[in-house]
Amino acid sequence: MTPDDRPALADRRGVPDVYRPAEDSALLAAAAAEAVDAGDLVFEVGVGSGWVAERVAAETGARVVGDDLTPEACAAARDRGVEVVRGNLLDPVADGAVDVVLCNPPYLPTPPAAEWDDPLEAALSGGPDGRRVVDPFLDDAGRVLAPGGVVLLLVSTLTDPETVRARAAANGLAAETVREASYPYERLLVLRLTTDAPSK
Numbered sequence: 001m002t003p004d005d006r007p008a009l010a011d012r013r014g015v016p017d018v019y020r021p022a023e024d025s026a027l028l029a030a031a032a033a034e035a036v037d038a039g040d041l042v043f044e045v046g047v048g049s050g051w052v053a054e055r056v057a058a059e060t061g062a063r064v065v066g067d068d069l070t071p072e073a074c075a076a077a078r079d080r081g082v083e084v085v086r087g088n089l090l091d092p093v094a095d096g097a098v099d100v101v102l103c104n105p106p107y108l109p110t111p112p113a114a115e116w117d118d119p120l121e122a123a124l125s126g127g128p129d130g131r132r133v134v135d136p137f138l139d140d141a142g143r144v145l146a147p148g149g150v151v152l153l154l155v156s157t158l159t160d161p162e163t164v165r166a167r168a169a170a171n172g173l174a175a176e177t178v179r180e181a182s183y184p185y186e187r188l189l190v191l192r193l194t195t196d197a198p199s200k
């Protein structure tokens with residue numbers, strides 16, 4: 001991926017009420033392009049606009065499907081040709097079904113008062129500690145992995161990566177950082193999570 005491919009430039013059209021792809025989306029897509037093989041089945045939790053899923057499918061040849069909580073995001077992703085279902089986290093996925101799970105969750109700590117009772121704001125809020133979505137995601141991620149499967153999870157230093165790693169470990173998932181990018185108030189990280197089984 002070159003600087004010219006940055007999604008903020010690639011997706012100026014925007015879609016109301018759908019997360020516009022940003023630096024976090026690009027970091028996750030770049031990590032996924034390295035981790036995914038053409039024969040893999042990939043599931044992206046929270047596809048948003050579908051930019052990441054579309055890009056990973058185009059760059060790797062893999063089948064990428066996903067879900068999102070909001071109907072607006074599902075419609076936007078479908079408009080890009082992404083296979084998407086409306087659903088919560090990994091609920092739509094059968095046990096042991098996927099080779100790679102991708103997730104750029106709501107990860108920013110957000111006081112309840114800042115959610116403005118708005119469905120998009122609520123969907124993008126990481127809750128008071130930033131881990132409102134991350135924690136239940138980690139509790140279920142190992143269940144859906146095929147043998148040797150991997151999870152790529154984007155978090156911020158504001159999400160407290162050590163606590164995220166500890167939660168992953170408590171669920172039998174080892175974490176290593178495979179991508180990082182620094183910004184004025186935070187560093188974004190892509191964590192690669194694997195079970196004890198030999199990874200792909």
Ligand SMILES: C[S@@+](CC[C@H](N)C(=O)[O-])C[C@H]1O[C@@H](n2cnc3c(N)ncnc32)[C@H](O)[C@@H]1O
Pocket residue numbers: 019020021022024025028045046047048049050051052067068069070073087088089104105106123124133
């Ligand atoms: C930060 S955006 C990322 C969107 C896209 N993956 C990207 O990287 O550009 C997070 C997305 O997760 C969705 N989301 C939030 N909670 C979710 C949940 N429990 N299950 C599925 N999707 C969820 C939101 O609606 C939003 O589209």
